[in-house]
Structures are given as C-alpha cells and as structure tokens.
Amino acid sequence: MLRRLIVVHKEVETGMIKAENVQKWFGPNLAVDRVSFEVSQGEVLGFLGPNGAGKSTTMRMLTGFLPLSGGKITIGGHNIEEEPIAAKSMFGYLPENAPAYADMNVQQFLAFTAAVRGLSGAAKDDAVEKAIATCHLGRVRRQSIDTLSKGYLHRTCFAQAILHDPPILILDEPTDGLDPNQKHEMRELIKNMGKDKAIIVSTHILEEVEAICTHVIIIDQGRLVFNGTPAEMRAKSATAGTVVVRIRGVAFIDVEQAVASLPNAGKPSLTSKHEGAITVSIPIQDSKKKDGLAAAVKTLLDSRNWAFDELHTDSGRLDDVFRAITSLDSAKKEADQ
Amino acid sequence: MRNTWIIAKRELASYFSSPVAYVFIVIFLLLMGFFTFMMGGFFRYNEASLLSFFVWHPWLYMLLVPAVGMRLWAEERRMGTLELLFTMPVTLAQAITGKFLAGWLFLGFALLLTLPMPITVFYLGEPDLGPMLTGYFGSFLIAGTYLAISGMTSACTRNQVISFITSVVICLFLVLAGYPPVTSLLLKWGAANWLVEFAAGLSIIFHFESMQRGVLDLRDLIYFGTLTTFALFTTAIILRNRR
Incomplete structure (x- = not known):
C-alpha cells in the first residue's frame, strides 16, 4: 500500500506499453487474434500461455521486429510502426534464446549495444561496467560469446537489455536456462526494477508469476483468455475458498x-x-x-x-487455473474446426 | 551516420576476429599472383602495364566476393541476432549501409595489399599512371557491386551455401552477359535485338575494359552505381518482408 502511494506521488505514467486489437497472420494462419493489454510504470505484467500460443510473436510485434497485420501498438506514446526509432529507444529487449554476436567477447558486445543506444565516452563505459556488475559477468567479460555457458549467455543478453536504463523492459522468458540460484536472483532483479519501470515478462513458469508479477494475461491459440491480477487468477481456481x-x-x-x-x-x-x-x-x-x-x-x-x-x-492454485483456461479453450477450438 | 559507422566497425572487427579475413586475403593474393604471372603471361607481353593483372579481377571476385558477402545477413538470421539488431534504434538503411561499407572496406584493404604489383611494374619500366589508377578504381567498384549482390542473396536465406551459390551464378551472368556464346544463345532463342544488346550492356567486362585503358566514362560509373544501389534496395525490401 505504501509503495503504491509513493508511486502515485511520482505521477505514474500509464499505458507505457499499449496494445490495441493486435493481429498477426502468417499466411492463412491467424497467430495472434485481436489481443489488447496495457502496462503502466511500476507494473510487471506476466505474459502466460502454452508453447506456440503466440507469446513470442506478440513480443516481436511489440518490439517492432515483426510488422502487425492489424491493430496498433504504442511504446511510451510512440507508435511502433510510425515512429520506430523513437519507440525502440524507449525499451530494452531480451529476445527468446538470448541471441548475441558469437564472435565478440562479452565486454565488446555490451560496448557495441551501448554505442547503438546512443551512449559514448565515459557514459558508455559506466553503463557497460554497471551492467556487468548487475548481471555478475565480471568473470567472463573477456570471454568470447560462443564459448559462454547458457546461463552466462542469457545474462549477457539481459545485460544488453538493461544497460541503457530504459523505462520499459520486454523480456521473453528471462529465466530460461538459469539454475535455481540465478533464477531467484533474476526474479529479485526484475521485481526491483519493476518499481519504476514498465515490464512485460513472458514465461510459462507459474511460480514466477507469483514471485514477480503485478498483473497477468494469458494467451491461448492467439487469443487473450485472461487479464487480471495473480490473486484474481488464483481465485478462479476450483479449489479456491476450500x-x-x-x-x-x-x-x-x-x-x-x-x-x-x-x-x-x-x-x-x-x-x-x-x-x-x-x-x-x-x-x-x-x-x-x-x-x-x-x-x-x-x-x-x-x-x-x-x-x-x-x-x-485454500487460495487456489495458478497451475489449475492455467490448465483449466488454456485446455478448455483448445478443446473448444478443436471442436469448432 | 553515427549508427552506420558503429555497425560497420562491429562488422569489420568480426572479419578480423575470425580466420575469415586472413584466409580470404592469403587466397586472394595467391590467386591474383598465379593468374597474373602464370595464366596472364605478365612477362610475355613485355610491356610495363597491369593489363594482365586487372583482366582477372572480375573472375576472381566472382568466386571470392560472395564468400565475404554470404555471411552478411544469413549469419545474423541463423544466430538470431537479426532480431536484436532490428529491435534497437537503428534504421534498416543504416544497418544495410553499415554492413555493406564494412565488407567493401575489407575488400578494398585486400586490394591495397596488391600494391607490390604496380610497384614492380614501375621498377621494370615506365608505365602510365592513369590506367593503373582507373583500373584499381574500377576493380574496387566491381568488388562493391558483387558484394551488394551477394548481400542481397544473403538476406534471402539463413543458409550461407545457398547464398554463395546464388550470388556466384548472378555474378557469372554479369561477367558472361557480353560474350558471344551468351549473346548468340539469346538470339537463337528468338530474343529481340534490343534485348540482346541490353544483356550485353549488363556485362561487367564491357564496362571494366575502358577503365583498364584509363578511360573514366560517366556511363560506366552510372552502371556500377545503379547495380549496387539496386542490389542494396532489394536487400532492404527482402529484409522488410522476410524476418
């Protein structure tokens, strides 16, 4: 409650990420079907869905990598298709599978991304050093990226996303490939940054939602099937209230x-x-x-x-709800066809 | 402009951090020497000129430049870094020119390493400087044109082998377009005269010949400029539509 008051005092920017009726066709297949949601400053939105539900496709449209087939996306007030450069400088993005230039070492890679983000000189070096410290990359800073372990690779790519301290973070499966300690640390990091940033996190790990998210949306077969808080989601469980x-x-x-x-x-x-x-x-x-x-x-x-x-x-179990919502919907859709 | 240079710098560094650059330069110089002296009969001409040197450039580039260009986009696509690059505040034009510039500068650097050739010629006789300069300039333009073309085929695929073969074939066509076997084949197929002439006009050899003789014709410059720009624009369209 106290935190919310403080945030309100700082004048929260609402609708930092705004998706309205977003649609994506791949040939004859509708991958994302009129999805709408909003993320404001100080919110961490958990983006849930079974594999292949359209999570990554939606993330790629949010970040301007894929063009939209319909609808509108604004990032920090800038339409991603009309003002891509202004919109893209508002966020940091961790793509799925954490891609990075294999022929560079960690420090060179981070320096390159900092330069592309418009940083130079001492500001660039500071940003790189800070990101290396935050993500505990000191030990591998001179190591070539193609020899990094999966955990380090993931954190390098995450460091790239946060290094310019953007007001918006878009993270596609940020804890994928991390060990339990690193997972915990990553969640703490995201939770802390969530206090003054607008963050969207895609995941299929439900404990993560409990741990870090203030809001949840669930997407199944390209359609939005739930939009609310984790508590509201839990309350939908059949065992809630028992x-x-x-x-x-x-x-x-x-x-x-x-x-x-x-x-x-x-x-x-x-x-x-x-x-x-x-x-x-x-x-x-x-x-x-x-x-x-x-x-x-x-x-x-x-x-x-x-x-x-x-x-x-019993306050209800998220995975019960997740299964009930997504499998019910899939069954219905299959029956339709 | 700043972003273009940042991307070009990264790309250039990646050539030299892998064996690609060194293997390329060594093979390029070895083959250049071999063709000039053994196949071209550099000494047999008994004249102080680089004709027997430049004449091989379109052919050598045909095989070697696609080896540089094939990785430009195919590698990014395969590694997934394309997604990273295009979600940063960088325009498509900056990314394409940055990468193209890096490749072109690298090829230019390899070309500079052949400077012992003209030095030898100057040592042996009193050659004309003009044809040498225009010859080098033309050679550099050919390298750029081939590079833009192989960058274009590279944007189509994540497979570098496919990219390599396709661009070699396109470059081969550009080299052969003016040769009698090709033009007579076109005539036999019943192509109109203007079409045959158009095809012959596309020939790299034809446009490079005058440059080797020391003539800098605006039409030749327009030819190389148009081909390169066309290939770069096509790359942009491909990258916009196929992500």
Missing part, C-alpha cells in the same frame, strides 16, 4: 455429518489420514460467497470440542 482442516481423534463420518449442517459447505472429502489425525477438505457450494466458511467451521469445531491443529482457506 477450507482445509486437520482434526485429531474424530472419525470422518462424524465430521461429514456435522459439516452438512453448515451453510454454503459442499460435500467434504478425506484427503489424508495419519496417526489418528484426519485432514478434511470442505469445498464451498456457492463460489460467489467465499468468506465465512472458515469461521463457521471453527465455530462448529469449538462447539463440539474437537481438537484441530490446522485450519486454513
């Missing part, structure tokens, strides 16, 4: 009978049984009224004097 309770010394039948009297409680199920304790999941009946069930269960347990050592409300 109350899980672990009770000692009581038979499941008794619990089942007792719960049946509660309002808005569905049929409970026994999830596990261990050393005299049973874990029971009680789903909600009406998904619109989420609150209150946990309290009702607690009152019930207290009134019967049943001892419990765990009671919580």
